[in-house]
Amino acid sequence: MGQRVAAMIQNGLGFMNDRLYMFSAFLENKPVDRLFGPDVTADHFNDDALGRCLDAISDYGVTKLFSQLAFEIGTEHKLFGRTAHFDTTSLTVFGSYEESRMS
Structure with missing residues (x-):
C-alpha cells in the first residue's frame, strides 16, 4: 500500500488531476521499477x-495517517526545534476587550 500512496503523492506533485482509471497511463512513461x-x-x-x-x-x-507520517518525517x-507550536485552530481575535466580571 505504501507504493500506491507514494505514487498518488507523486501524481499530485505533478499537478495532475486525472481520474483513478487513468492513473496507470500516467505512470507508463515513468521509471516505475x-x-x-x-x-x-x-x-x-x-x-x-x-x-x-x-x-x-x-x-x-x-x-x-497524515499526522503520523508528518511527525515521523x-x-x-x-525538522523540529527545541520547541514546537502545533495549534491548528483558525480563529484569531485581535483588539482590546472589556473584562467581564463574574459575580
Missing part, C-alpha cells in the same frame, strides 16, 4: 488497487 522497486509495473496501479488503498486510508483516518530529518 526505479521509483517503487523491481517487478513493479504501471498496471499494478490500477483504479481497483488505488481505490482499495484510499478506502483503507479512510478507514484508518486521514488526519491520523520531521523526526527523521531533524
